[in-house]
Amino acid sequence: MRLYYYPGACSLAPHIVLREAKYKFDLDRVDLAAKKTEGGGDYLAVNPKGYVPALQLDDGTVLTEVAVIIQYLADQKPRRGLAPKSRTPERYKLMEWLNFTASEIHKGLGDFFNPKMTPEWREARLERLGKRFDYLEKSLGTQQHLMGEFSIADAYLFAVLNWTNLHKIDVSSWPNIKAFMARMAERPAVRKAMKSEGLGK
Numbered sequence: 001m002r003l004y005y006y007p008g009a010c011s012l013a014p015h016i017v018l019r020e021a022k023y024k025f026d027l028d029r030v031d032l033a034a035k036k037t038e039g040g041g042d043y044l045a046v047n048p049k050g051y052v053p054a055l056q057l058d059d060g061t062v063l064t065e066v067a068v069i070i071q072y073l074a075d076q077k078p079r080r081g082l083a084p085k086s087r088t089p090e091r092y093k094l095m096e097w098l099n100f101t102a103s104e105i106h107k108g109l110g111d112f113f114n115p116k117m118t119p120e121w122r123e124a125r126l127e128r129l130g131k132r133f134d135y136l137e138k139s140l141g142t143q144q145h146l147m148g149e150f151s152i153a154d155a156y157l158f159a160v161l162n163w164t165n166l167h168k169i170d171v172s173s174w175p176n177i178k179a180f181m182a183r184m185a186e187r188p189a190v191r192k193a194m195k196s197e198g199l200g201k
């Protein structure tokens, strides 16, 4: 199994899940500008969409899209308890979180990487993100994780919330989110994933 990634990108989510579930895997750092794999291969031949992450299975199948890859990883190792069983109400709640993270948080924060972002655009984005953060803050409440227990949704949410540090977005108005991020950063699998991507401590 091989994960195509870029340091600190959303590919950190499947990277964390690979480690949480104790998979054996290889990492391949993608040059996103040149669309080259670490060995100089054509990344577009792996994932024609050109972005990370992509997970290549041992039979050659390539899976893309964060929310899909992490569900695949959780489902292959059900005993690790990283996702509720499929077809249960809890599984749909998990998918609700994955979709919310993908479309509201991931893409909401993703705009801040755009070098063409103007101050007005930034302001508008911050206002919308603030509303999503209000919802997250309330949902987390006194819970340690989105679903109570740790799940793949937390790995995804953490990977993208981590960009608030990069873009100097102050989350101190949302103490539950801040505490969630700090708690996640202390998980051994998260620390290992971040260290191996050359991030943080």
Ligand SMILES: N[C@@H](CCC(=O)N[C@@H](CS)C(=O)NCC(=O)O)C(=O)O
Residues within 6 Å of the ligand: 009, 010, 011, 032, 050, 051, 052, 053, 064, 065, 066, 067, 102, 110
């Ligand atoms: N819909 C995709 C989005 C993935 C995505 O946004 N990847 C970013 C990094 S976080 C990327 O590789 N951007 C470079 C590019 O689009 O060329 C998913 O959920 O996996």
